[in-house]
Amino acid sequence: MRKPTINDVANLAKVSTATVSRVINKQDGIKTQTKERVQKAIEQLSYIPNALARSMVRKQTNTIGVIIPDINNPFFPLLISGIEQQARKKSYFTILCNSNESPEIESELIQVLLERSVDGLIITTADEYGHQLQPVIERKIPVVAVDRQIKNFEVDTVLVGNVDGAYQATRHLILQGHTKIAIIRGPQKTTPGYERFAGFQRALEEYKIDLDEGYIIEGDFKEQSGYEGTKRLYSLKEPPTAIFTSNNLMTLGCLKALTEIGWILGEQVGLIGFDDLDFAEFVNPPLTVVSRPMRQLGEAAFDLLYAQMTSEGDWTKRHYVLSPEIKIRQSCFLKSPNQQK
């Protein structure tokens, strides 16, 4: 009734545990005959090796931890798929954790992952200063930061070009004839929040367009803030003719507000969002967006982590920056006469 152990197998097969261990681990130097006897015993007992015990002696778990801030953001499942796919190839197992954008939960999760002796960590942190990572760094556990940088520690990082993407988005708006352009930006203490705003600014400066303070809305990357921000914008004496939303959730919120208040997309207001949405094509008119190669981001992150985990001695930290792509659909053209085209 007890879970069978390597001992039970050894007894049944009339060999030592060492031999069983060798069979399990596919080491050679074992007579075919005994090997088969062992395999039959394993079969009979439906023995499953205990990974905990193995990890204790090997001092490695073949497990990596992945911490993401919001599993309900469609961005992350794709990222996760990318990570898992690569991990699976190298037979690493992934433990996925959701910090829910809370630095406290993130700290707890790190603690728990450390207790469970993960071999490495991939993280999109909820707090870019990264004090939470202290224990990880201390133990020299391989880490890679995805999508958001860590300020306090020098760690491997994989990002997409935020400044670049936001710059392109804003320029697109400008080239459509918009001059009253608003941004619903993310928290300025996060890299994406900060950089996307920087790209936005750069485009405006380059085209010598003034930035009205009232056109800057402080969001938090969640739907609700996009929703409220849009309403705020609409209530301005002079509402913008175009909005750049800094992430998909806020784009969604913006869209909801637009519909609700009857601010007509593509006629009275243009919109471009950072990050694609699976339904962007069904919005009326279809939504123009900055799209990020999320899956590749995940793949690159694991590859980097793997390189780190398997490298001996010193490791030189690397930063990868992938390029976003702007998907032009139709939400940025304005049909009103005072806009060109």
Added chain:
Amino acid sequence: MRKPTINDVANLAKVSTATVSRVINKQDGIKTQTKERVQKAIEQLSYIPNALARSMVRKQTNTIGVIIPDINNPFFPLLISGIEQQARKKSYFTILCNSNESPEIESELIQVLLERSVDGLIITTADEYGHQLQPVIERKIPVVAVDRQIKNFEVDTVLVGNVDGAYQATRHLILQGHTKIAIIRGPQKTTPGYERFAGFQRALEEYKIDLDEGYIIEGDFKEQSGYEGTKRLYSLKEPPTAIFTSNNLMTLGCLKALTEIGWILGEQVGLIGFDDLDFAEFVNPPLTVVSRPMRQLGEAAFDLLYAQMTSEGDWTKRHYVLSPEIKIRQSCFLKSPNQQK
């Protein structure tokens, strides 16, 4: 440079490992003074207990495995959130795995989870016959099936009323005056696929509407099949005036096809989907759907698992069925004159 162990702490604090263990586990019966000494040592070494070692002796990991078939289906993140939230309350840790709808991967994952000695398993299986679960059942590891039943074993189950939801959806279509109603159904070997079709049939029978064989499209719950199914429907000599899609991804595919072929939603064809979509309100016209309480599903699943894990002796298997709700928006009204209203 080595990870500090309980021994290091004991030495530094000049106590035995047993005492350190007691402090770590917050057992009382320890002089405040020594306790503090131990805590200081822990602090100084930034010691983190090794959960592997602990689990080995305790024979429990406080970890549950969760296997879902498709992390990119917006349904599952919600489910996961529900599970995690409850798990966290009872300080259980969740390992999330994605089978990608593959029974083979699912088997592997189960194997790995078993190797890692999870205390329980929550699963939405990729193969409802459930042979993969054999080893889990054998070891008497608590399991709960979510959203899809297991045919070969009697296990705790949490579902939503598929028949009911599909029945309501179809009836809604009928009451809008539709008689040429098609269904894009899921694989008939899965419970949701089968039951949703049954609900569909029941409504038609009840209202004495004939079911044209050509109106039954065999999908696989993925976007592509919804897309292709819709095109097939359109190419019929006599296309249906309404479509019931059996899950969100196929609804999405259907929508894409509709747009592409110019089959106008709400004018030439009505649509109701099983499962809500975050953008259902932005479709033109807004999409009517059958909505499932996904978060609650997850909560209920963990609660059930927890009850099982903490119960002594025999456990009577339970089945919970939560009720879906139909969210009426506007995609089912037809504007053409030969339909009532």
Added chain:
DNA sequence: GTGAAAGCGCTAACAT
């Protein structure tokens, strides 16, 4: 080619 035995880091009796 195979076995004996020493741990891995921790907990839980059992002593004291």
Added chain:
DNA sequence: ATGTTAGCGCTTTCAC
């Protein structure tokens, strides 16, 4: 109130 010690199930020298 605290210490001693025997494992938990496995891998890995080191012998034979």
